[in-house]
Amino acid sequence: MRDDRETQFQTFEITARPEQGPPRLARLRAEMARAGLDGFLVPRADMYQGEYVAPRDDRLAWLTGFTGSAGHCVALADRAGVFVDGRYRVQVRAQVASDFTPVDWPETSLGSWIAAALPEGGQVGFDPWLVTVEGLRRLEESAAPVRFARTDNLVDRIWEDQPAPPMGALSAQPADLAGRDHGQKIAEMADALGDAAACVLTQPDSIAWLLNVRGSDIPRNPVPHALAVLHADARVTLFVAPGKLAGLGEHLGPGIAVAAPEDFAPALAALAGPVRIDPATCPVAVADILAGAGADLREAPDPCLLPKARKTEAEIAGARDAHLRDGAAMVRFLAWLDAQPPGSLTEIDVVTRLEAERRRTNALRDISFDTIAGTGPHGAVVHYRVTRETNARIEEGHLLLVDSGGQYVDGTTDITRTVPVGAVGAEERAAFTRVLRGMIGISRLRWPRGLAGRDLDAVARVALWEAGQDYAHGTGHGVGSFLCVHEGPQRLARTGTVPFEPGMILSNEPGFYREGAYGIRIENLVVVREAPDLPGGTVPDMLTFETLTYVPIDRRLIVAEMLGQAERDWLDAYHATCRARLAPLVEGDVADWLDRATAPI
Structure with a gap:
C-alpha cells in the first residue's frame, strides 16, 4: 500500500x-x-x-x-x-x-x-x-x-500570519469540451443585458465559464481569482494579476482587455449609465462604488448562471466519459476494500488508496473536494474530514461512508457509497434500504416542465418519513463541468426554486445519520433530459433524469423485502448497466468482484 x-x-x-x-x-x-x-x-x-x-x-x-x-x-x-x-x-x-x-x-x-x-x-x-x-x-x-x-x-x-493571496495560473478550456467558443458566449451574455450598459461579474466560476478558462487559486475547484466587467457591446475587461495569464493572450483575443486587480475600483467608478449587478453575489463595496459614481444600478441575476447550468451536449458527453473513467477507479477501490480484513485499515488508508486509483487514470487534475471517509460514528458527521488525530480504525460491524470525486478536464464527479465492514445490524440495513428507495425514487422520476427542486425533494424522503426519519441537508446540488462541484442556481432541495431545465447536472444523495453511531448516504450524479412521450400520456413536454454515475450499490446492505417490484427492476437494470459499461475497463480479481457486486437482487 x-x-x-x-x-x-x-x-x-x-x-x-x-x-x-x-x-x-x-x-x-x-x-x-x-x-x-x-x-x-x-x-x-x-x-x-x-x-x-x-x-x-x-x-x-x-x-x-x-x-x-x-x-x-x-x-x-x-x-x-x-x-x-x-x-x-x-x-x-x-x-x-x-x-x-x-x-x-x-x-x-x-x-x-x-x-x-x-x-x-x-x-x-x-x-x-x-x-x-x-x-x-x-x-x-x-x-x-x-x-x-x-x-x-x-x-x-x-491575523499576523495571514497567508498571501493565491497566484495560480490560468489555462484555456478547449471549445470542443465546452461546446461553445467563448466569443459566442460573450455575445450571448451581452445581448442578455437588456438596457444595461454593463454588468459586473465577481463569481470565479461565472468568469471561468464565460471566458472558457480554468484557474488554480482555490483548492479542489479549477477557478481563478478574477473580476470582470461585461459591456453591452460584447467587450470584457478582466481584472486579474498579470502573472496568472502566461500564454493565454491568443486564447482571450482582442475583445478581452486585461487590467490589474487594483484597477477594478477605479474602473467601476468610471462606468456610466445603467449597470447590472446580481444582489445575491455582488459585494456591498461594489454597489457603493457604483452608486457613489452616479451609476444607475439594475438588479438581476448573474447572466452566466443559467447558461452555465444548462450543459452543452459536448459537456454532457464529457461528463459521461469522466464518470466512466471515475467509475472504473471506484470499482478497483471497492474491490480492494472488500479484500481487506476488518480492523486492518484506517480512514486515511481508505482516502489514500482511493486517490491512488483515480491517479491511475492518468487524467486526474485534482480531487473535487476532500474525500469524506467516515467509519462508525464519523459517518454521522455529514462533511467529515479525517486528520491524523481523528483517524479511526475501520472495525468489524462498522458502516463506512465514502463520499469523493475527481476533477477531470472533461467533467467533475461526485459519488458516495456506504459499505458494511463485516456483519452489521438490522437497524443499519433497514435504514440503508430506506435511503436507497429515496435515491431510486428520484432516479425514476418523470415530471412536468416548470417544476423545481422544492417540488421533487420529498420523493427522496418518503420512505424515511414513514419510519420517523429524515436528513438535515438537501437531496442534491448542481455540479459544474470541470468547475465547482457545488454549482447553482438549481438545487434538489426544499430551498430549490429554480425550475429544472435540460442539461442541468445534479447530485441525487439522500442519507440518514444516527449521531454517535453511523451514517448512510448513497449518491449518483444525474442530468436533466427531455422525457420520451408515453402511450396514452396527456402531459406533454415532461422531463426526467439520466444517470451519469455507474458504480455498484452494496447489495449486502439491502433488505430486498422492503423494495417494491419497480424498485427491484430499477436496481437490477442499473447493476446490469454498471457491469456492461465497466467490465471492459477492469480485469482479473476486480472483474470477478464486479460480476458478484452486480448480480440481480
Missing part, C-alpha cells in the same frame, strides 16, 4: 483548533472596542462571493475553529454565535470552544439573533467586500433597529 505521505492532493493535518479561538476572539473584541462597535460579522466569504475560499480568506475557521464550507460568526462583547446549517451541526460542536455558541441557521437568522442580543442603536461592523447587497438588506430588515457599519476587516488587523 502507498504511504499516505505520497498523497498529492489531500492532506490530513488539522488546520484549526478549538483552543485557538478564545484568545483570538478576545483580540477581535479589543479591536471592536477601539472601533466603537458592539459587534463584528465574520462570514465564510471572500470578495469574489463564491462558495469556496482560499486559505487567506478563511477567516471564519481562523477565528472560531469551524472549518465547514458555509457559516457565519457574529462576535459581540458578551457572546459569539456561530451560525451553521444542518450539514454541520455535529461538526461545529466538536470544532469550537465554549466561548462560541453554535446557532441553527437558517432557522435562526443572523438578524433576529443580533436584534435580540443588542439594544436599540447597537452597531455591528462588517467588511463591505465580504457581504452581498442582498445579505446586507436581509440583515438590516431583520435586525432593526440595530445599525450596520462598513469598516475595514478587523480580523485582518489581528
Whole structure:
C-alpha cells in the first residue's frame, strides 16, 4: 500500500483548533472596542462571493475553529454565535470552544439573533467586500433597529500570519469540451443585458465559464481569482494579476482587455449609465462604488448562471466519459476494500488508496473536494474530514461512508457509497434500504416542465418519513463541468426554486445519520433530459433524469423485502448497466468482484 505521505492532493493535518479561538476572539473584541462597535460579522466569504475560499480568506475557521464550507460568526462583547446549517451541526460542536455558541441557521437568522442580543442603536461592523447587497438588506430588515457599519476587516488587523493571496495560473478550456467558443458566449451574455450598459461579474466560476478558462487559486475547484466587467457591446475587461495569464493572450483575443486587480475600483467608478449587478453575489463595496459614481444600478441575476447550468451536449458527453473513467477507479477501490480484513485499515488508508486509483487514470487534475471517509460514528458527521488525530480504525460491524470525486478536464464527479465492514445490524440495513428507495425514487422520476427542486425533494424522503426519519441537508446540488462541484442556481432541495431545465447536472444523495453511531448516504450524479412521450400520456413536454454515475450499490446492505417490484427492476437494470459499461475497463480479481457486486437482487 502507498504511504499516505505520497498523497498529492489531500492532506490530513488539522488546520484549526478549538483552543485557538478564545484568545483570538478576545483580540477581535479589543479591536471592536477601539472601533466603537458592539459587534463584528465574520462570514465564510471572500470578495469574489463564491462558495469556496482560499486559505487567506478563511477567516471564519481562523477565528472560531469551524472549518465547514458555509457559516457565519457574529462576535459581540458578551457572546459569539456561530451560525451553521444542518450539514454541520455535529461538526461545529466538536470544532469550537465554549466561548462560541453554535446557532441553527437558517432557522435562526443572523438578524433576529443580533436584534435580540443588542439594544436599540447597537452597531455591528462588517467588511463591505465580504457581504452581498442582498445579505446586507436581509440583515438590516431583520435586525432593526440595530445599525450596520462598513469598516475595514478587523480580523485582518489581528491575523499576523495571514497567508498571501493565491497566484495560480490560468489555462484555456478547449471549445470542443465546452461546446461553445467563448466569443459566442460573450455575445450571448451581452445581448442578455437588456438596457444595461454593463454588468459586473465577481463569481470565479461565472468568469471561468464565460471566458472558457480554468484557474488554480482555490483548492479542489479549477477557478481563478478574477473580476470582470461585461459591456453591452460584447467587450470584457478582466481584472486579474498579470502573472496568472502566461500564454493565454491568443486564447482571450482582442475583445478581452486585461487590467490589474487594483484597477477594478477605479474602473467601476468610471462606468456610466445603467449597470447590472446580481444582489445575491455582488459585494456591498461594489454597489457603493457604483452608486457613489452616479451609476444607475439594475438588479438581476448573474447572466452566466443559467447558461452555465444548462450543459452543452459536448459537456454532457464529457461528463459521461469522466464518470466512466471515475467509475472504473471506484470499482478497483471497492474491490480492494472488500479484500481487506476488518480492523486492518484506517480512514486515511481508505482516502489514500482511493486517490491512488483515480491517479491511475492518468487524467486526474485534482480531487473535487476532500474525500469524506467516515467509519462508525464519523459517518454521522455529514462533511467529515479525517486528520491524523481523528483517524479511526475501520472495525468489524462498522458502516463506512465514502463520499469523493475527481476533477477531470472533461467533467467533475461526485459519488458516495456506504459499505458494511463485516456483519452489521438490522437497524443499519433497514435504514440503508430506506435511503436507497429515496435515491431510486428520484432516479425514476418523470415530471412536468416548470417544476423545481422544492417540488421533487420529498420523493427522496418518503420512505424515511414513514419510519420517523429524515436528513438535515438537501437531496442534491448542481455540479459544474470541470468547475465547482457545488454549482447553482438549481438545487434538489426544499430551498430549490429554480425550475429544472435540460442539461442541468445534479447530485441525487439522500442519507440518514444516527449521531454517535453511523451514517448512510448513497449518491449518483444525474442530468436533466427531455422525457420520451408515453402511450396514452396527456402531459406533454415532461422531463426526467439520466444517470451519469455507474458504480455498484452494496447489495449486502439491502433488505430486498422492503423494495417494491419497480424498485427491484430499477436496481437490477442499473447493476446490469454498471457491469456492461465497466467490465471492459477492469480485469482479473476486480472483474470477478464486479460480476458478484452486480448480480440481480
